[in-house]
Amino acid sequence: MRCPYCQHDKTSVIETRESDETIRRRRKCAHCHSRFTTYETARAPGLIVQDPLGSRRDFTQAWLAGALVVAGANLPGSALKKVAANVEAELKTRGNGVVSVVEVASTAVRELVQARTRSAARAALPTAEQVGAVLDAGFTASRQASEQLPLPIER
């Protein structure tokens, strides 16, 4: 791992903090003695969603189901979970594991329509544009959050 300040390739770990999802290490450069932080997170091979500006995030079923609720999909939680699982399964068969917000939204709406048909309900459903707008808003929020991180991050 290279020092983010001087690019020297010898650094030492001076502190390690572990939480359930992340290991955070404070490191010190052997050359310029600068300190910086690295984060380790475990990653299962999964789907990546990319927004039109090129930002990426992991696809999770909870993320999509939550967005569908916000967008106004008026179906029971169990039905929305199933929709999210179906969307993930379908998108995983495409391309190289990276899908666009538009693909996620249009696939989700198709699955919502089928879920409504199965449940014989007459629930109002959002359009793909409405779902896409909610997903985009989530990207903006996470972009702002990551811009607030004060330390260089090594992934």
Ligand SMILES: [Zn+2]
């Ligand atoms: Zn250095």
